[in-house]
């Protein structure tokens with residue numbers, strides 16, 4: 001008889017919406033389409049205030065917003081069917 005193993009319920013794998021971020025939702029928690037590190041990075045003021053991080057932050061916010069809008073649009077289209 002084999003030992004009973006803990007059943008693993010597989011969530012659909014989601015990759016963080018930030019381009020270049022490789023976090024998956026089975027490794028870290030997610031807030032919508034973003035992993036929590038990216039989410040915190042985008043939403044807290046307690047980040048490195050260097051110009052590079054500002055540039056990245058600005059770009060990432062634009063990217064995340066575009067991604068959110070795209071996902072909202074896809075959801076809307078699905079609902080309309």
Ligand SMILES: [Zn+2]
Pocket residue numbers: 016017018021022023034035036037038039
């Ligand atoms: Zn991320």
